[in-house]
Amino acid sequence: MPSPGRITPPPKLVPRWRDLPRLAAVSAQAFTPAHLPPALRAAFAPVWLFNLAVQHTAGDLLAVGPSTLGVHQPRPLRWHLFGALVLLPATVAALLALLLPPAIAVKAAGDALAGPLAGTTAECAVLAAEVAAIGWQIAHFLAAARRSAELHRTITPLRQSAPWAEVAGLAGGRDGHATRALVRQTLAWADEHGLGLAAVPATDRLRRTYALGGFHPAHPGSPVLLRPPVPRVAARPGHLTPERPASTTRPGPGTTPPRPPAA
Incomplete structure (x- = not known):
């Protein structure tokens, strides 16, 4: 449920609850190590499902088809507490669900085919690979948290004069x-x-994508990209582009500006 004072996204950009599993699968493929097999990357979908569910509950999740984006506006403290109390236990449960079934299946197959020693060795190898992948995922979340903190410090003073939102998780x-x-x-x-x-884009590819949308560094060398708000009088539906409203263009050379109506 969106918080009071927030700018509500249009309904066409708000995903349905039943869309979240598909969006989680896309995010799992996008934000896990590329060198992992697709099946192993897909196993992280439950972790992303909880993450997207929290964003969706807060009204921060936008989507078109399989593409998703988080647009985070200021929220009351209760939403941060909700995210911490719900997301952390759910993530731990999801990680346990990821770890145990494959390891148990591999051990059973190894015991049946080559004996207990081979089964135990295979189980340890699978657990080691899973722990390494989970460690990478946790490092990704920590890096995202650091980027979010730097972004928050940059836009907090800007919010004194205009509404600002943090954009993240484009997949x-x-x-x-x-x-x-x-x-x-x-x-x-x-x-x-x-x-x-x-x-704060995590990759150079995302940085280029944001640049095409009119984002610029907050200052030279800053990882934070800003897209300043357009005054509402300049924003006209139907005249908007990813860069800026077309209404800001000026008459070309040799053209005569329209005259005001006669009194």
Whole structure:
């Protein structure tokens, strides 16, 4: 449920609850080590499902098709407590669910085919691979938390004069059309409501994607990218582009500006 004072996204960008498993599967493929087999990356979908569920409950999750994006506006303290109390235990439970079944299955197969020693060795190898992958995932979450803290420090003073939101978690899988539609509609919504956007992209590819959408470094060398809000008088539905409203263009050379109506 969105908090009072927040700018509510358009309904077409708000995913349904039944869409979350698909979005979690896409995020798991996007934010786990690329060198892992797709099946092992897909095993992290339950972790992302809990993460997306918390964002969706807070009204921060946007989606078009399989593409998803988090747009985080200021929330009351109770939402942060909710996220900590719900997401952490759920993540631990999901990690246990990831670890135990594959290890048990591999041990049983090894015992049946080559004896107890081979089964135990195979079980340890699977557990080691899973722990390494989970360690990478935890490191990813910690790095994201550090980026979020730096971003928050940058935009806190900016929020004194205009609404700002933190953008994170852009993932779209192989559906480039849906990803472009999500970005375009999110930027149009932000411009229409005078909402500034800020992001700390995790990769150079994401940095280029944000740059195409009109994001610029907060200052030279800063990892924080800002897209300042457009004044509401300048934002006109139907005249919005990922860069800026078309209404800011000036008449070209040799053209005559329209005259005001006669009194």
